[in-house]
Amino acid sequence: MDLFSFVECAKRTQSIKALFDLLVSCASEEGFSEVAYGALTFAEALRLPEYLPPAITVNFPPEWCDRYFERKYRVIDPVVRRTPMVSAPFLWDELAKQYQLQPGEQRVLDEAREAGLKHGMSVPLFGPLGRVSVVSFASPFDDVDPQDRMSHLSALAWQFHHAFAEIAQPKECGRDRVAALSEREKDCLRWVAEGKSSWEIGKILNVSENTVNFHMKNASRKLGAANRMHAVVKAIRLNLI
Structure with missing residues (x-):
């Protein structure tokens, strides 16, 4: 599904779960069926009972989610810690090359890979008032190329983020008014x-x-x-x- 088709489907979607399922379906076509979306900064966490906090929506392997939250890996997760510091999508495999990761940070990445989250990439999403969210994609396959899919997955992430805001907070997200484009x-x-x-x-x-x-x-x-x-x-x- 191309970006234009995704936008049209997202416009007709009225539930967050259906919107997330649409994102997972499109990402799966690219070989990245494991997806998570969450807010890293927020006044009040938007949470749904069917998903584990603090992620809003996630379909990572349940065993990994249980381990992640039980061991409070969010505190040392290099993806969570580094996302606010970068402005562009990044590959998990590149984090160790760009930063001097602490042993705990590297352990989270290694255990995630062992759990089936291979070739992960994350898309930082910046909003008003310094709000930061992130969409992460991972693949269960060894032979996918995240660099080749980064542009399309990034576009899907931004579209999902925008559509999510319209569904979750409709009173704050009225139709945008913009100056005419040339x-x-x-x-x-x-x-x-x-x-x-x-x-x-x-x-x-x-x-x-x-x-x-x-x-x-x-x-x-x-x-x-x-x-x-x-x-x-x-x-x-x-x-x-």
Whole structure:
């Protein structure tokens, strides 16, 4: 399922569980059937009785979830600890290369892999007032390539996050009002939705890479988006592209 189809299905979804099931289904098509979504900063935790706290929605192996919460791994989980410090999706396997992980942090990653959570990746999701959430994807297979799927999974994560907010807190999430987008800004957004880089978009539109970045920056500002993928998601939901 492509991003546009996901958005249309998400728009018709009225329950958080159905929305999460949709995300799991789409991620599974990419080889990443293990998914978790949770808020890392919040005034009041939004929790559902059918899911383990503090995650809002999770379908990781039950045995791993039990072990994780019983041993309070959330306190030393490098994914939880590092997510607020990065601005882009990241691979769990790369954490040890980028940071000097403590023994406890490395143990969480090693045990997660043993539990069947292989080739994990996480997408930081930033909201107003410093709110931070995260969607994590993992695969039970050894031969998947998370780097190759990162762009699409990141887009799905942002869309899920946006749709979740509309269902969970409808009073705070009325229809967005944005300044009109230029045709060039819409063109750039459409190509970003197709997974194209700024350099590739520049070649397609016969403009410089800097010009593409300029249009994307303006579009993100008008849409009140945290990054270009968030901008694409909001533009699609508003039927602007």
